[in-house]
């Protein structure tokens with residue numbers, strides 16, 4: 001559950017950036033029936049730093065097994081509904097019972113979420129399967145955090161970059177040589193252009209697909225016909241998002257952070 005991406009419009013989520021379901025200790029008896037909070041760090045959980053979901057599913061005795069999916073998570077805009085154990089005993093009937101959050105207003109009145117209720121981004125992510133007589137009842141608190149504190153808050157799954165490959169034909173490669181060159185490349189960088197009258201010429205059709213494997217210039221004679229380079233100031237990033245933010249937003253946010261860091265270094269040095 002910790003990695004379920006939430007939906008409420010990518011950009012409104014930027015202000016509530018990198019929410020992740022906070023970890024709970026589930027007392028897993030034979031069935032997941034009880035749960036208890038781990039203490040929430042530092043800040044008191046409030047409407048600005050915490051989003052609360054409730055999930056309550058019961059598979060009745062004698063019924064077939066059921067699959068619990070992410071659409072069963074219901075947003076609680078007023079915060080936690082669980083009353084703290086210690087307060088249950090101490091509180092008198094007149095005072096408001098203390099829960100695990102202290103919301104001063106309902107989150108559905110906040111401009112970010114007024115017309116954009118928070119819900120799991122994908123409704124069909126399987127959370128668990130329940131057998132007859134089993135039940136899950138839980139409250140899940142999504143808290144704001146940063147990837148540098150813990151990877152669970154990172155909105156990026158896998159990210160890597162490579163330099164732009166450059167493939168240049170140093171001379172005309174024609175006819176059988178063109179066919180030979182085309183068949184050498186495992187990722188189809190080259191194509192054949194029909195010149196008419198039975199003449200053919202090799203072209204570099206998909207240079208970005210080049211993996212720089214050097215297969216096409218393995219034979220010495222081909223080194224004078226084909227040149228393979230990396231463009232040293234052109235990077236191609238591949239970013240896989242966990243789903244909370246689209247990859248292009250992740251990239252631009254990362255560039256902004258890098259820019260800030262560079263400015264701080266320049267300020268320190270000047």
Ligand code: SF4
Nearest residue numbers: 185210211213214216
């Ligand atoms: S280096 Fe490899 S991938 Fe690139 S053009 Fe040559 S054969 Fe194709």
